[in-house]
Amino acid sequence: MKPKILVVDDEPEAVELLEFNLKQAGYAVSAAGDGAAALKKARAQTPDMVVLDVMLPEMDGFEVCKNLRLEPATSRVPILMLTAKAAEIDRVLGLELGADDYLTKPFSPRELLLRIKKILARGASAERPREQMRFGDLVIDLPRHLASWKGKTIELTATEFKLLTTLAQRAGRVQSRDQLLRDVWEYDSLIDTRTVDTHMRRLREKLGPASKHLDTVRGVGYRFME
Amino acid sequence: MKPKILVVDDEPEAVELLEFNLKQAGYAVSAAGDGAAALKKARAQTPDMVVLDVMLPEMDGFEVCKNLRLEPATSRVPILMLTAKAAEIDRVLGLELGADDYLTKPFSPRELLLRIKKILARGASAERPREQMRFGDLVIDLPRHLASWKGKTIELTATEFKLLTTLAQRAGRVQSRDQLLRDVWEYDSLIDTRTVDTHMRRLREKLGPASKHLDTVRGVGYRFME
DNA sequence: CCTGGCTGTCACATTTCCGTAACAGTCTTG
DNA sequence: CAAGACTGTTACGGAAATGTGACAGCCAGG
Numbered sequence: 394m395k396p397k398i399l400v401v402d403d404e405p406e407a408v409e410l411l412e413f414n415l416k417q418a419g420y421a422v423s424a425a426g427d428g429a430a431a432l433k434k435a436r437a438q439t440p441d442m443v444v445l446d447v448m449l450p451e452m453d454g455f456e457v458c459k460n461l462r463l464e465p466a467t468s469r470v471p472i473l474m475l476t477a478k479a480a481e482i483d484r485v486l487g488l489e490l491g492a493d494d495y496l497t498k499p500f501s502p503r504e505l506l507l508r509i510k511k512i513l514a515r516g517a518s519a520e521r522p523r524e525q526m527r528f529g530d531l532v533i534d535l536p537r538h539l540a541s542w543k544g545k546t547i548e549l550t551a552t553e554f555k556l557l558t559t560l561a562q563r564a565g566r567v568q569s570r571d572q573l574l575r576d577v578w579e580y581d582s583l584i585d586t587r588t589v590d591t592h593m594r595r596l597r598e599k600l601g602p603a604s605k606h607l608d609t610v611r612g613v614g615y616r617f618m619e
Numbered sequence: 620m621k622p623k624i625l626v627v628d629d630e631p632e633a634v635e636l637l638e639f640n641l642k643q644a645g646y647a648v649s650a651a652g653d654g655a656a657a658l659k660k661a662r663a664q665t666p667d668m669v670v671l672d673v674m675l676p677e678m679d680g681f682e683v684c685k686n687l688r689l690e691p692a693t694s695r696v697p698i699l700m701l702t703a704k705a706a707e708i709d710r711v712l713g714l715e716l717g718a719d720d721y722l723t724k725p726f727s728p729r730e731l732l733l734r735i736k737k738i739l740a741r742g743a744s745a746e747r748p749r750e751q752m753r754f755g756d757l758v759i760d761l762p763r764h765l766a767s768w769k770g771k772t773i774e775l776t777a778t779e780f781k782l783l784t785t786l787a788q789r790a791g792r793v794q795s796r797d798q799l800l801r802d803v804w805e806y807d808s809l810i811d812t813r814t815v816d817t818h819m820r821r822l823r824e825k826l827g828p829a830s831k832h833l834d835t836v837r838g839v840g841y842r843f844m845e
Numbered sequence: 846c847c848t849g850g851c852t853g854t855c856a857c858a859t860t861t862c863c864g865t866a867a868c869a870g871t872c873t874t875g
Numbered sequence: 876c877a878a879g880a881c882t883g884t885t886a887c888g889g890a891a892a893t894g895t896g897a898c899a900g901c902c903a904g905g
Contacts, residue, residue, distance in 0.1 A: 551838030
């Protein structure tokens, strides 16, 4: 049972290239050249994954993504977005669109395959991040960008908030400093791992009693405990 | 599954032009030349959208719109009105008629398609945006294009008003600058994100005490708080 | 044609935040 | 118990993000 991947791009050459590489890697591939066709195929085939270019005629990738999420038949299919501008990344990965990952053009086939493999690996089990998380008296609301303890909002900076949500979404599992740097500080950051410590400290300070959820795992990293 | 669009216009040339453009864009199109026929077809087909010219013999576009809204079968179908005079706009979008959007003739096919796309995109899930919103002493009236504070109207320009309503409609949720550019400045904006800041400033200035609802979320965007 | 208001952009001021380094405290290991 | 490794804490310079004021182009209405 090869995993089925739906490739959406309006440039035939790009489709061909993607198709070749993915087939080479052992995936079953289908393709669509515009948004409407993509939605139709996605509904009909329920692929294991959609690789979606942002630049499309008529209905752009954002719209397609949104629509895929709306319909029950396709709402849980992982989406990998191919985007041109770095500025769009937050929106792509954010809750509004909820793509699972992104790649900025140009990218190497190797990168693509790695991302796909990663998403499919977790996709089997993991669910999509929730909009709101509650751990006792601690509430984290992503779209509102607010955290609160016993109903009182906690003022957090953008980085602190992202660090908290990243840890909370992987509650129970330890995250290494490098891993946190990748996920919170975006992909390859050239930042000292000790910076994570400082931010953890600030976060703990602001969380007050709620910081009991934040464990230090000596020699490994940090963990959010329920 | 192409979206079905019902085109209503009494001029055969106009119908033909619309039909051509819409079919080109991947929609399924049917047409009617007068009000009675339009209602009949709408009932029978329950299209995904109605494009409705105001100028019709016998029963004009306003009447058709009203009747469509009255019957359960068609009351939720989005309506895009084609109107000649700007003066009619208020009535078209207002509570009495409740069209979803309008276009003043003459318009380019591109404009038409963009409007249609936008309406269909939201129509799939979200309900029609609320006509009037109240947040304490602040009242925002979309059809009248008016905002007021403690009963006193606040003079806002078109952009300021749209920015305010966009934020208010997503009250509580943070909107990134890019997102606001997309939603307020319409489709493909080649505009500096800093422009959003400037308009937020002007908006705050005019809102005066009511500007307490407008939060800045540093590193993320802006948020309307109730 | 011209005038006034709206709009987008820029430059500058200001605030806030971030990353780093240095040091102190704590835990592990032999 | 002591040394070394790891983490917590503090302070600070610099940078990034936002607020603010000014300005020129543009369009609508007169």
